[in-house]
Amino acid sequence: MELKNEKWSLDKFKEIREEVLQQWPTGKDVDFEEAIEYHNNLPEEQIMAEKLAEAKEEDVTLIQPRAGVALIDEHIELLKFLREEGQADLLPSTIDSYTRQNNYEEAEAGIEESREEGRSMLNGFPAVNHGVKACREVVEALDAPLQVRHGTPDARLLAEITLAGGFTDYEGGGLSYNIPYAKNVSIEQTLLDWQYVDRLIGYYEENGIKINREPFGPLTGTLVPPSVSHSVAIIEGLLAAEQGVKNITLGYGQCGNLVQDVAALQSLEELAEEYLADYEDVMLTTVFHQWMGGFPQDEAQAFGVISWGAATAALGKATKVITKTPHEAMGVPTKEANAEGLRSTKQVINMLRDQSLLSNDKLEEEKEMIKQETKQILDRVFELGNGDVAQGTVRAFEAGVLDVPFAPSKYNAGNLLPARDDDGAVRFLNHGNLPFSDEVVEFHQEKLEARGKSEGREPNFQMVIDDIYAIGKGRLVGRPR
Numbered sequence: 001m002e003l004k005n006e007k008w009s010l011d012k013f014k015e016i017r018e019e020v021l022q023q024w025p026t027g028k029d030v031d032f033e034e035a036i037e038y039h040n041n042l043p044e045e046q047i048m049a050e051k052l053a054e055a056k057e058e059d060v061t062l063i064q065p066r067a068g069v070a071l072i073d074e075h076i077e078l079l080k081f082l083r084e085e086g087q088a089d090l091l092p093s094t095i096d097s098y099t100r101q102n103n104y105e106e107a108e109a110g111i112e113e114s115r116e117e118g119r120s121m122l123n124g125f126p127a128v129n130h131g132v133k134a135c136r137e138v139v140e141a142l143d144a145p146l147q148v149r150h151g152t153p154d155a156r157l158l159a160e161i162t163l164a165g166g167f168t169d170y171e172g173g174g175l176s177y178n179i180p181y182a183k184n185v186s187i188e189q190t191l192l193d194w195q196y197v198d199r200l201i202g203y204y205e206e207n208g209i210k211i212n213r214e215p216f217g218p219l220t221g222t223l224v225p226p227s228v229s230h231s232v233a234i235i236e237g238l239l240a241a242e243q244g245v246k247n248i249t250l251g252y253g254q255c256g257n258l259v260q261d262v263a264a265l266q267s268l269e270e271l272a273e274e275y276l277a278d279y280e281d282v283m284l285t286t287v288f289h290q291w292m293g294g295f296p297q298d299e300a301q302a303f304g305v306i307s308w309g310a311a312t313a314a315l316g317k318a319t320k321v322i323t324k325t326p327h328e329a330m331g332v333p334t335k336e337a338n339a340e341g342l343r344s345t346k347q348v349i350n351m352l353r354d355q356s357l358l359s360n361d362k363l364e365e366e367k368e369m370i371k372q373e374t375k376q377i378l379d380r381v382f383e384l385g386n387g388d389v390a391q392g393t394v395r396a397f398e399a400g401v402l403d404v405p406f407a408p409s410k411y412n413a414g415n416l417l418p419a420r421d422d423d424g425a426v427r428f429l430n431h432g433n434l435p436f437s438d439e440v441v442e443f444h445q446e447k448l449e450a451r452g453k454s455e456g457r458e459p460n461f462q463m464v465i466d467d468i469y470a471i472g473k474g475r476l477v478g479r480p481r
């Protein structure tokens, strides 16, 4: 099938759907009409798009964890604990890694093993294997909206089952769940597979059911410059809107310098409104991810990182913030640690409830730079696609016009080298083939030269390495000593 940024006909969608629902036995329980009925009977408090719209209206930043374990009862217990003890406003179900690779046999084995061992032998909730009815058990046990969080290049069957199961929000996208999550999966293939997912959600919307979509903003979560993640987020928002998606949360992963991060949040919303202006009644919100890079092992220091992310989300007026836990450096957190990350975040959000980062020259300069860079990238993407953003995206990755730092995908050029400037803002040490103007390139060079001067070293690759480890070692900028 040829990749084009054009809304799929229902016939084409239904034809492919036959094959998707046969990928695992639980697919046969998906009945679209029945699922519409089920969603119509969901309590309003479990409809994610409604909750997000309300938060945006009231200028409130909601908090949401990541969480998922192998067995249904334990998963329900975990989510209840995070809702009650963690004060989570919104709930996830983080899907396990086997399911993300469509390896349902291994997920099945992991379920069996978890039953034998009496503890979760999977790093998430294997929703495809558990099926529609089990998803509904989870949804009905809780009183908050549920979102599917994962990292799945081919997420079609997972979407069918979890959405029929009452989840009202679906994370990911054809770029954000390929480039950082896969090595050998073609971009064209995942863009097509995610057109399917978005068309399914468009089909729900055509039947009066609101399902929110959230492209995965942080990408590799390692020093990703705002304009790089914004470009991917806006492309995925455009592709989703073309398939009929009406509720979209665009995301951004914290970099660590307050002015840059607030500028990133504000520019993301403003750019998205601009690029999506042709799509009527698309409800846009934003999500801020607390630091996605390496964490300190020490739990008290980890709380410092978590709180800084909470403060930035609040001052940047993000619609929601995805929390981290004091076990981040260790692995899948206990429910107690997960709840502690939520409560520390809630404390800071509440204390900053009536504050925002006042506009200032540095903030405006940062916003302007991010907007210029993002527009220069997206203009080239459209050019490469002769106006078709889907085709332009594939060619842009081939040309390195879109390029994500430290991504495993062989389809990613990998020319970018980001490093922090003297204030800790992320700059381009090497911008690869990103189509930046001389003014943009010089801006970054000057910022890094200034850091080099104050550290008595040339801006170089060692800076990049030092910055990757810096937060885990208790700082933001990876100083030489």
Ligand SMILES: CCC[C@H]1O[C@@H](n2cnc3c(N)ncnc32)[C@H](O)[C@@H]1O
Residues within 6 Å of the ligand: 066, 067, 068, 069, 094, 123, 124, 324, 328, 331, 332, 333
């Ligand atoms: C892109 C997401 C990375 C983050 O996703 C967290 N994460 C992954 N799996 C689970 C889980 N099953 N429960 C709680 N957090 C989880 C990791 O810690 C990391 O921060």
